[in-house]
Amino acid sequence: MIRSHNGPQAAQYDGAMDQPPQVITGTLNVNLTDAQLFDLAVGLGIDVDALIAAHGGLDEEPE
Amino acid sequence: MASNLKLSQTIRHAMLNQITSTVGGSGLWRIYAGSQPAGPDTTNSATVLAELVCGSTFAPAASSNTLTLNAITQDSSANNTGTAAWWRISSSGSAATAAGHIDGTCGTSDADLILNSTAITAGAVVQISSATFTAGNA
Numbered sequence: 001m002i003r004s005h006n007g008p009q010a011a012q013y014d015g016a017m018d019q020p021p022q023v024i025t026g027t028l029n030v031n032l033t034d035a036q037l038f039d040l041a042v043g044l045g046i047d048v049d050a051l052i053a054a055h056g057g058l059d060e061e062p063e
Numbered sequence: 064m065a066s067n068l069k070l071s072q073t074i075r076h077a078m079l080n081q082i083t084s085t086v087g088g089s090g091l092w093r094i095y096a097g098s099q100p101a102g103p104d105t106t107n108s109a110t111v112l113a114e115l116v117c118g119s120t121f122a123p124a125a126s127s128n129t130l131t132l133n134a135i136t137q138d139s140s141a142n143n144t145g146t147a148a149w150w151r152i153s154s155s156g157s158a159a160t161a162a163g164h165i166d167g168t169c170g171t172s173d174a175d176l177i178l179n180s181t182a183i184t185a186g187a188v189v190q191i192s193s194a195t196f197t198a199g200n201a
Binding site for chain 2: 025
């Protein structure tokens with residue numbers, strides 16, 4: 001038996017649906033040399049001399 | 064003779080951890096259009112495209128010569144439309160024009176902060192999924 005649907009009609013798609021927001025994704029993977037790290041520390045206002053002294057000084061260059 | 068500066072891991076960690084101390088809790092990570100200033104000590108008048116918030120603790124203690132930032136809260140609605148060119152990390156409450164602590168470049172490659180697109184539209188979601196500072200010549 002064929003049944004007919006007598007309920008309300010589904011809403012018509014009008015083609016004006018909202019677009020999902022743009023998603024920008026970033027990653028940071030900075031590789032600092034010791035010299036850059038040194039500069040960064042100075043830029044941050046760190047007393048580098050005191051920091052180095054407090055942690056045993058710089059490595060010695062091999063003879 | 065050319066410089067051949069070498070730091071011990073202890074000093075590297077101390078320097079990396081000082082970034083956490085200096086930025087403080089809930090630091091601001093802003094992405095700007097336009098030319099990158101000379102450095103984070105300089106003010107700027109660039110257009111802010113997005114503003115993200117770093118963790119209440121910037122990062123746990125450095126380990127294996129690497130400082131890995133805690134989760135960064137995304138900007139769920141970018142401030143302006145423009146091309147992302149550079150970024151600045153500042154302390155919480157700092158004005159967008161004020162000096163900060165760390166500046167870097169933005170790009171889709173060969174940049175400090177790699178984005179999937181530098182074309183940011185106002186209202187876009189902007190997120191930084193991971194961020195590390197590594198003492199490279201360890």
